[in-house]
Amino acid sequence: MKQQIISAARKHILFLPQAIKQMSRPDRMITADEIKEAVFSGEIIEEYPEDQRGENYLVCHVKQNRSIHIVCSPKTEYLAIVTAYLPSLDQWSLDFKVRR
Secondary structure (H helix, E strand, O other), X not given: OHHHHHHHHHHOEXXXXXXXXXHOOOOOOOOHHHHHHHHHXXXXXXXXXXXXXXXXXXXXXXXXXXXXXXXXXXXXXXXXXXXXXXXXXXXXXXXXXXXX
């Protein structure tokens, strides 16, 4: 799974409109570089194999006390970034890897 994500990302990363909207919120300001780092270094914490858009994965990446979650969908020619957000402790465990 992780290798499939990385392989797709090496070809091209496509940011879907919802991802751009969520990344650019003033309270988030998630950069494309942060997304790329999460793709290559993050950990898959949930899988959504039955999603209507195709299989999706929730990836968590923590760096310098900033945790980012991205939902991505590997395709043959690219990796689609469906959305990205900063998880909150009221919905996630302290390590941001398990839903409450």
